[in-house]
Amino acid sequence: MRRTIWIIGIIVVVLLVAMQFRRPNFDRQSVDAAATLQAQLHPPAQVAEMLRRSCANCHSAQGEIPWYGHVWPSSVLLQNDIRQARGRFDLSTWGNLSPEMSRIRLLNACAAMRSSDMPLWYYRPMHPGSAPKPDEVEAFCAWAQAQPVGRNLAWLQ
Numbered sequence: 001m002r003r004t005i006w007i008i009g010i011i012v013v014v015l016l017v018a019m020q021f022r023r024p025n026f027d028r029q030s031v032d033a034a035a036t037l038q039a040q041l042h043p044p045a046q047v048a049e050m051l052r053r054s055c056a057n058c059h060s061a062q063g064e065i066p067w068y069g070h071v072w073p074s075s076v077l078l079q080n081d082i083r084q085a086r087g088r089f090d091l092s093t094w095g096n097l098s099p100e101m102s103r104i105r106l107l108n109a110c111a112a113m114r115s116s117d118m119p120l121w122y123y124r125p126m127h128p129g130s131a132p133k134p135d136e137v138e139a140f141c142a143w144a145q146a147q148p149v150g151r152n153l154a155w156l157q
C-alpha cells in the first residue's frame with residue numbers, strides 16, 4: 001500500500017516537472033501603440049486608470065502575468081481566459097473596430113461592470129482593490145454613452 005502511494009506520488013511529481021517545459025504563449029510582444037483604446041479614444045484619466053487596473057490583465061496584450069501564469073497547469077487556465085477575454089474585448093487592438101462596434105463594446109463593458117459580471121469573480125480575491133468603484137463605473141458609462149454612434153447607426157438617434 002505504502003509503495004503504491006510512493007509510486008503514484010513520484011509519477012505526479014515527474015509529470016508536474018515535465019509539464020513545466022511547455023512554455024505558455026501569452027502573445028505579449030505584438031502591441032501596436034497607435035491601435036490601443038488609449039491612443040484611439042483618449043479616455044479621461046479616471047477611465048483609463050480604471051481600465052488598466054481592473055481589466056487590462058485579461059483584456060489586453062499589456063497586462064501583467066503573475067508567477068503562477070508560468071506554472072503548468074494554471075498557465076493553461078490563464079492563457080484560455082486571456083484568449084477568450086481578448087476575443088470579446090481587447091484594449092490593445094481597438095483600432096480594428098468600426099465606430100459602431102467600438103461604442104457597442106464600450107456599452108457592453110458598462111453593462112458587465114454594472115451587473116458585477118466583470119472583472120470575473122475569481123479575479124477579485126486574488127487582486128484586492130481591482131474591482132471598479134461605483135463612481136468609476138458611472139464615469140466609464142457616461143463616457144461610453146457620449147462616444148460617437150457611427151455613421152451606420154446614426155439613424156437610431
Ligand code: HEC
Pocket residue numbers: 051054055056057058059080081082084085088089105108109110112113118119120123132
Ligand atoms: C480574470 C480575467 C478578466 C478580467 C480581470 C476582466 N475580464 Fe472581462 N472577460 C473575461 C473573460 C474570460 C471573458 C469571456 C467569457 C465571458 O464572457 O464570460 C470576458 C468577457 C468580457 C466582455 C464581453 C461580454 C459579452 O457579453 O460579450 C466584456 C465587455 C468584458 N469582459 C469587460 C470587462 C471589463 C470592463 C473589465 C474590467 C472592469 C473586465 N472585463 C475584467 C475575463 C476577464
